Amino acid sequence: MKMLNIFKKELKDTFRDQRTLILTVFLPLVLMSALVFFYEKMMAPEEDIQLHVVTEKEQLEFVKGLLDGKENLQLRAVDDVEATIKEGEAVAGLVLTGDFEKQIAAGNAATVQILGDEYSENSYIAMSAIEMALTQYSQAIVSERLGQQNVETSILTPFTVNKVQVIEGDQSVQMMSFLIPMMLVIAVGVGISSSAADFIAGEKERRTMEALLMTPVNRSSFLLGKWLTLVILATVTGILTLGIVFIEIYFFTEQLKSGLTMEGNVWLIGTVALLIIISFAALMASALLLTSIFGKTVKEAQSYGTPIIMVGILPALFITSVGLNELTTTHFLVPILNVFATFKELFVGIIDIEHVFLTLGVNIALALVILTVGRILFAKDKWVL
Known part of the structure; x- marks a missing residue:
């Protein structure tokens, strides 16, 4: 109950703050929209130029x-x-x-x-x-x-050569399977970084942490309430950003739009995508909350969090050139990389239950491990005061 009170308080404060709303919602939307139209232009046929x-x-x-x-x-x-x-x-x-x-x-x-x-x-x-x-x-x-x-x-011309594409998906599908998870990583990372830095480091910087710790709420409930707030915030940011991006792609692009023709059960694919977003949101919330515990000030916590967001984009460089038939279990065991690999399958209508559970399990397990480390540090006054 005490944890829920902390959760409700932080959620209200977060959505009441205009600066947080701008950084959480509008900035990711602007960045993602810019990426959408950049890649649309890049994929435009040469005849259109x-x-x-x-x-x-x-x-x-x-x-x-x-x-x-x-x-x-x-x-x-x-x-x-x-x-x-x-x-x-x-x-x-x-x-x-x-x-x-x-x-x-x-x-x-x-x-x-x-x-x-x-x-x-x-x-x-x-x-x-x-x-x-x-x-x-x-x-x-x-x-x-x-x-x-x-x-x-x-x-x-003694012979002719015909190229035959044996794996599903064209250039647009491949681009979307790379673009969407990258947008998710950037949107979630950028969206919650400000709130995450303020949740712990901000309390220390404003000298309000001592007063909060004197309340009847124990430290575990206090930390868990803030973590749940970040998870909700990250999930909402991811869903909202991708929703706007899908609308922009469907109504305002031609080349990228052709990559949205996912085969199979669209509702099932959407449900799996939502679960992947939640698992990734939990992972990023844990990682950024940990940086807030390390930071003595909001600025210091943000400087710790920036590399985490950048590292989150790196898997895109490794997965882009990997074919659908080249995906192995290893790709789904590596955190964040598994998000890109799963979306790569989803965009051609493939729902591999084993791969989905591996992705969810790895991300959530790592999120809980990081949260546990944060709880251990948060129990010591050295990292709190």
Whole structure:
């Protein structure tokens, strides 16, 4: 009962504080929304990007025919191709030798130059498109010359290669399975870090801890009440943030939206996802509450908590390149990494009961271990006063 009173008090104080609401709700939403539209732009087809390319005036008609069908390239003629690109008025350009067509007609080797900046994404896309057009033109010339010599063009292609995707999920699904858990980690970490730092370190900094410890509430109930508040806060932050993100993806994106077509029982998948969120929320609440016990001030506690949030993002780097069929039991035994691995399965409609229970068990067990360590430290005046 005493623990519940602490829990209710902290929950009311948390949601009453405008600063906490901003850091807990609005900041994660802004960050997640920015990530959504960043990845949507990154996954947009090259055809949707309009790029300015240039060539010399005397070669305009020939290059226009060469780039026919490349609708994302807007071609125009200029006096100085290189200078135009350097001035930022175009992202790429094509320069042909003055007698290019005559050299080709005579069967000689001609020279072309593709100008641009390979360190610029737009320039690289334009240069690649120009290079592809030149390659196709070159192949057409070779085929024509072989035909004139009565040689079958099939001699250049003795076999064809077909790539077959045997594992479920396309690029959009893979991106979503990486993006959603990363958003969850960031949202929960950023959302509760301020409250977690204030719960213990804030009481010490304001010199109110002594008065609280003189109340009839024992230290275990006091700590557990604050921990439950953080778990609820983290869970609400995770659910709210992901809910808004799903709405943004479904209504305001095209590429990422295609990754939301999860097969199987959507309600069951949603229930499993909720349980994963709660287990992760418990883990982050325990870890950040422990840093608050270590910290003498709110600022010091926040400095301890920042590396924990950053470490939480690291598993994304290890799981992105791992195929669905390459996931092993180890991936579900490593805390936080198991969140990414489980979401990777959920997004293609796979609910592996063993993997789900491993993830929940590992995260909750570690959360309780960390909470127990915090309780041991909290029992000593050295860490409380």
